[in-house]
Amino acid sequence: MIAARGAGVIARYRAFLPVNDATRVVTLGEGNTPLIYSPRLSEIVGRGARVFVKYEGLNPTCSFKDRGMTVAVSKALEHGARHLICASTGNTSASAAAYAARAKLDCVVVLPAGKIAAGKLLQAVAYGARIVAIDGNFDDALRIVRELGRRGDFAVVNSINPDRIAGQKTAAFEIVDELGDAPAYHLLPVGNAGNITACWAGYGEYVSARKSTRTPRMIGFQAAGAAPIFHRRVVEKPETVASAIRIGNPASWERATRAVEESRGAIDIVTDDEILAAQRWLAANEGIFVEPASAAPIAGLIKCCDSSRNPVCSLAQIEPESAIVCTVTGHGLKDPDAVRIPEIRAVSANPDEVLRSLER
Ligand code: F0G
Numbered sequence: 001m002i003a004a005r006g007a008g009v010i011a012r013y014r015a016f017l018p019v020n021d022a023t024r025v026v027t028l029g030e031g032n033t034p035l036i037y038s039p040r041l042s043e044i045v046g047r048g049a050r051v052f053v054k055y056e057g058l059n060p061t062c063s064f065k066d067r068g069m070t071v072a073v074s075k076a077l078e079h080g081a082r083h084l085i086c087a088s089t090g091n092t093s094a095s096a097a098a099y100a101a102r103a104k105l106d107c108v109v110v111l112p113a114g115k116i117a118a119g120k121l122l123q124a125v126a127y128g129a130r131i132v133a134i135d136g137n138f139d140d141a142l143r144i145v146r147e148l149g150r151r152g153d154f155a156v157v158n159s160i161n162p163d164r165i166a167g168q169k170t171a172a173f174e175i176v177d178e179l180g181d182a183p184a185y186h187l188l189p190v191g192n193a194g195n196i197t198a199c200w201a202g203y204g205e206y207v208s209a210r211k212s213t214r215t216p217r218m219i220g221f222q223a224a225g226a227a228p229i230f231h232r233r234v235v236e237k238p239e240t241v242a243s244a245i246r247i248g249n250p251a252s253w254e255r256a257t258r259a260v261e262e263s264r265g266a267i268d269i270v271t272d273d274e275i276l277a278a279q280r281w282l283a284a285n286e287g288i289f290v291e292p293a294s295a296a297p298i299a300g301l302i303k304c305c306d307s308s309r310n311p312v313c314s315l316a317q318i319e320p321e322s323a324i325v326c327t328v329t330g331h332g333l334k335d336p337d338a339v340r341i342p343e344i345r346a347v348s349a350n351p352d353e354v355l356r357s358l359e360r
């Protein structure tokens with residue numbers, strides 16, 4: 001039986017997760033996010049394709065990280081941890097801080113100084129995490145966190161922790177439960193590469209459990225200035241406006257490569273301009289506002305439909321009526337600086353002035 005929606009992913013998918021009777025579940029009601037049909041993206045693909053946007057920005061801390069964090073923090077508590085630690089480009093730290101607060105655990109977040117979107121930093125502060133900024137990038141932060149985890153003082157809740165991956169695979173379960181089977185393609189942004197790994201695992205487990213008959217092709221998108229998997233080499237100084245995926249040496253690199261190979265998928269790149277254009281387009285055309293990293297698969301879908309741009313995966317000849325899912329991973333409000341607010345001048349407070357200002 002499916003547990004009440006809103007009860008969280010552990011209640012809903014308990015049989016697929018590493019929990020037992022001794023696990024005290026730490027949840028904020030994550031998961032059960034909307035799978036929104038997009039008529040305009042469907043039109044762009046053509047051939048009767050149905051494109052859906054999985055809006056993960058509607059999780060409790062406004063990103064997909066909460067699916068993994070409920071499992072990671074519940075298990076850390078079960079194992080007697082008192083102190084959690086993570087490196088982050090922002091969303092993992094927001095999520096870890098919230099679930100740690102809920103579990104009454106201490107939470108330390110190690111962040112690249114000056115590189116975290118304002119909303120995400122605000123969340124870590126509000127949830128009461130102890131914040132350490134380093135002179136370095138995310139990859140440096142993760143190296144430090146791994147080392148401190150090895151010394152035994154902290155439980156690491158980055159996606160190198162298998163409990164995080166286990167929780168994140170529930171996004172694939174929800175997609176199949178809603179569509180009735182796996183989609184033909186699943187597009188998503190790739191940073192540290194945990195999510196593509198997790199979703200692929202989820203699709204595989206659902207086939208084994210006979211809840212679906214097939215698996216999708218996994219298509220991951222990296223930002224052009226932070227594309228180690230695409231280029232097959234570490235990027236020492238990753239740069240992109242999509243700060244969430246500004247990562248040069250992903251922890252789950254090999255597993256993500258395996259997911260792409262096994263699924264007959266692909267890794268491609270999108271430029272910052274394409275990312276920002278897709279972010280604006282999705283908000284203005286479908287009413288879905290996402291942070292820049294989350295717009296990467298939307299930019300990617302558009303690229304894959306345009307054979308003149310040499311996409312690694314072409315959707316021009318897609319099987320008619322195929323279902324395509326794009327995961328949009330985080331809410332647009334997390335990164336207010338990514339959208340330029342035009343100058344808005346005040347007019348006198350009367351209806352005629354308001355109308356006049358609209359004519360200008
Ligand atoms: N989208 C968003 C909004 C993210 O925050 C991240 C990763 C990704 C996509 C990429 O997912 O790492 O599993 O490939 N954010 C991490 C963080 C690195 O620290 O919040 P991935």
